[in-house]
Amino acid sequence: MTNSAASVDDLVLANLPLIGYAVSELLHRVPPSVSRDELASAGSLALVLAARAYDPTTGVPFARYASLRIRGALLDELRSMDWASRGARQRVRELAATSERLTAALGRAPSRTELAGAMGTDVAAVDRAAQETARRVLSIDAADPAVTDMVRDDSPNPEEALLTAERLHWLRAAVHTLPERLRVVVEGIFLQDRSVAELADELGVTQSRISQLRTEALSLLRDGLNANLEPDLVHTGERPDGVAERRRQMYFASVAARAAMASTPSAVPGVVPTQRAAAMPAVSA
Incomplete structure (x- = not known):
């Protein structure tokens, strides 16, 4: 997704302090010869690129997404400073x-x-x-261990990137297919940074009920993903012929149908998967 020039300018101007925060934090952990200006320049470029690529429909706050992009750009800049053979x-x-x-x-x-x-x-x-x-200037191997840890390349290989993109593709389908009340709770807590109290007021229930709905939604999401990706991990209900189990099975089928209708995930995670990963918790088996 490419944003308009006006919206890009607005995002950049509103989030310029992110660059200063990231640079200041990093300068405490590198030799004094590292140039603040060079790091700030790399961070500024990353902020502009993040503003151009940002997709607000994901529900991930821009500041969170941009902070990850800026930090990655600063680490890349540090790698480029390692002149020594x-x-x-x-x-x-x-x-x-x-x-x-x-x-x-x-x-x-x-x-x-x-x-x-x-x-x-x-x-x-x-x-x-x-x-x-x-x-x-900066020797990665001889520097402080904290810096060495920071500049490790932990990016996924192509196979890991493909698996991550596929799982996020199915997760998106599973969230959209949730019953409305469960979907509101999941999107509100994990994608919109809304409080439990706010959701309780909107749905007209107690805060403890919101917590129950959250637990129910995550359990259903886990089973919905496993039913399509790792069927052996799905536990059969106590009453296989009961109404609740039939509803679960219908949900599993709906998730598969929605995922099939959606576009196929890319082998390399783009903006949307990166933003989703920054907001949603891991739905473990």
């Missing part, structure tokens, strides 16, 4: 380890000659390693 990073780590070991043994900072002897090399090589350490 693998050999250079290894020399930096070796020099640091040797320096720490000799300092502890000698009770003082070691000389260049002592470092060269301990490393089995010459003074020139020690000087080169020291220069690489001084001009290091």
Whole structure:
């Protein structure tokens, strides 16, 4: 989905503070040589792209969706700052380890000659390693472990992306097929950030009843998904011929019919799956 230029501008202007929050949080965990301006530039571009791609019909708040896109862009920017080759990073780590070991043994900072002897090399090589350490912008392997964890590539592979997209496709169909009252509760709590009290007032029931409807809806969603994706996980009701079980079976069939009529999920999750994943809880078997 592509939004109009006016709506994109409105979303960007209203959510500019997200960039500052994300950049400030990240700067506390990286070397001081990392440029705030470069991170802010990457975050700004991500915000604009998020505003262009945002689909309000998913019900996911834009701020939540944009925050994920901005954070991902900042981590990509950090990866691009890692100038050092693998050999250079290894020399930096070796020099640091040797320096720490000799300092502890000698009770003082070691000389260049002592470092060269301990490393089995010459003074020139020690000087080169020291220069690489001084001009290091951000070495992913040698940086603080917290930064290393942050810049890991945890994105799904193509097979995982396809499975995720397919499951979200079925989840969307299952939510739309829920009985109206259950659907209102699920969409209100998980997609619209509405409170239990607000939903209780709208439906004219108690807050505890809303909690019961939520539990009932999630159970039905789980069985609706499993009936079509993993049938062995679906438990048969106590009365297979009873009215309640027949209604469940009708719901399962309706979910399958709606999913079949909808478009086939893409192999690579796009904007809609990403936004849905940010809002809906995992419906476990």
